[in-house]
Amino acid sequence: MKRVSPVLVFAIAVLAITVVVAIIGNVFTSHGMSQQNLLARLKPPAFMTGSNPSFPLGTDRIGRDMVARVIAGLQMSLSVAIAGTIIGAVFGSAIGFIAAHFRGWVEELLMMLVDFQASLPFILITLTLLAFFGNSMVLFIILMGLFGWEKYARLSRGVVLSAINQPYAKAIVALGAGNGRLYLKHVLPNVASALIVQVTLTFPQIILLETSLSFLGLGIQAPQTSLGQILGDGRDYLSTAWWISVWPGLVIFLVTLSMSIVGDWLRDRLDPMLRARTT
Amino acid sequence: MTRFWVLKILRTVLTLWFVVTFAFVVLRTSGDPVVALVGADATPEEVEQFRQLWRLDDPLWVQYFRYVFQMATGQFGISYRDGREVLDIIVERVPWTLMLGLFSYIGAILIGVPAGIVAAIKRGSTFDNLIMATAVFGFALPNFFLGILMILLFSLSLQWLPSSGTGTVWHLIMPAITLATFTAGTLARFTRSAMLEVLDKLYIRAAAAKGVGYWKRIIFHALPNASIPLVTIIGLNLGELIGGAIVVETVFAWPGVGRLLVTAVSSRDLAVVQGLVLIMAVTMVLANLVVDLLYGLLDPRIRVQN
DSSP, X not given: XXXXXXXXXXXXXXXXXXXXXXXXXXXGOSSOTTOOOGGGTTOOOTTSTTOOTTOTTOBOTTOOBHHHHHHHHHHHHHHHHHHHHHHHHHHHHHHHHHHHHHOHHHHHHXXXXXXXXXXXXXXXXXXXXXXXXOOOHHHHHHHHHHTTHHHHHHHHHHHHHHHTTSHHHHHHHHTTOOHHHIIIIIIHHHHHHHHXXXXXXXXXXXXXXXXXXXXXXXXXXXXXXXHHHHHHHHGGGTTTOTHHHHHXXXXXXXXXXXXXXXXXXXXXXXXXXXXXXHO | OHHHHHHHHHHHHHHHHHHHHHHHHHHHHSSOHHHHHHOTTOOHHHHHHHHHHTTXXXXXXXXXXXXXXXXXXXXXXXOTTTOSBHHHHHHHHHHHHHHHHHHHHHHHHHHHHHHHHHHHHTTTSHHHHHHHXXXXXXXXXXXXXXXXXXXXXXXXXXXXXXXXXXSSHHHHHHHHHHHHHHHHHHHHHHHHHHHHHHXXXXXXXXXXXXXXXXXXXXXXXXXXXXXXXXXXXXXXHHHHHHHHHHHHHHHTTOOSHHHHHHHHHHTTOHHHHHHHHHHHHHHHHHHHHHHHHHHHHHOHHHHHHO
């Protein structure tokens, strides 16, 4: 057993704290996320002069508490990323399983779609659909869910194709198991580790995509908020109130960084072949 | 050999056809295409005029072929915001994005590739760890946040560089660095693993055995072989770069196509969105074709396999 690196401990701690804060966040502040306080506009954080003790991270342009804003933003960004990751993983893997099962023209067609998707930056497709169909929460979450589907599809098709030729799979088919049982009970657990590694790669990317779009004003819309949207809001106040942009930015950075570190570690643990190839 | 080229080119044509069809389907399913392209403020007479101009009473397949033809010849329509040809609006923005993109791309290669090489030959050293840690940081730091941190530091605190706009070379520095960081990190990681793979090969040992010097081995024997997978990465990264330009140009108010796309999407100037997305997609697909063909030229094994 190798010694656990302090970096990994740090990353896991950050993720654990983030999740706890997102769940019980409201105990950290008595202010609501959209509660305005016009007498306390643009108050700096507690360690600077002129701060207001009831707003430890400062306030924004209409006196909203930054603690409450960042927590609300974190809740939204995490929920969207989790929803997006689950939708993408399930949908993409299902496509891969279908392609591997039916082979023939079904596989050709699906893999052609995968290549098509892989040859275009996803943000272009997202922006097109948001522009033409108008922004709504449902469409936005579906779009986040479509992110990375082609990677899951390609990956699961590959591993399923090699798994169904293994003796254990043939034995189960010979014993009379149906397709549902073969794929869900026997093949899926065997390809799960590869899919989990993929999840740790796409999760931070979805957070980055969502926060980028919200930052540009094209993602989560007010009165809802997300870390990216708060950051974008603060852009006009950089010279007077840097904290509006910096706190949400730091949170995004810490979450994606920790997720990447944990993902790298998981990949090493679950996929020794990959480790041999990349390190 | 010929088969390889033909297959690649056919595939590209097919992808382009997918792209245009996707745009057509989106345009048709999202509402009245005339309203979408001339804007919601147009009078009924104007709408009717466009309906006749585009012959929207024709059967759908006739419209589809006409649409493909129009897109292929650059007739993207008119921006409802300023009434100009979409193609003209886009063309005047392209040089700005090219300038920013080239500058940051070259910078990313000049920093990322040597960093990866050194990390590979000094594997496990402090330098290696430092480079890999920086690459992970660059990967996790969102480019809009990096941009804002740089504005805070270099424009507002130190007052060394202008925070946005264009005009001098100084305006180019921060957007280019912001855009280059992610690419440089990716390149460093890939160069490192490609070099590591090559350095273990027998021909490197053979070169050492016959007395080829250390740096000569690295530069003339290892690097050319390691550069083969790098070509694909550089090609794939073009997509990241386009995605990055959308954000970075907005942060620094850089007048390129990325910022144009963001303003067009927020004001729902759909003719501009459509034109931009098609042009960007075509650029990407053609760049991928070039990379694929280059890959075949560099590595004869690929041609044979296909």
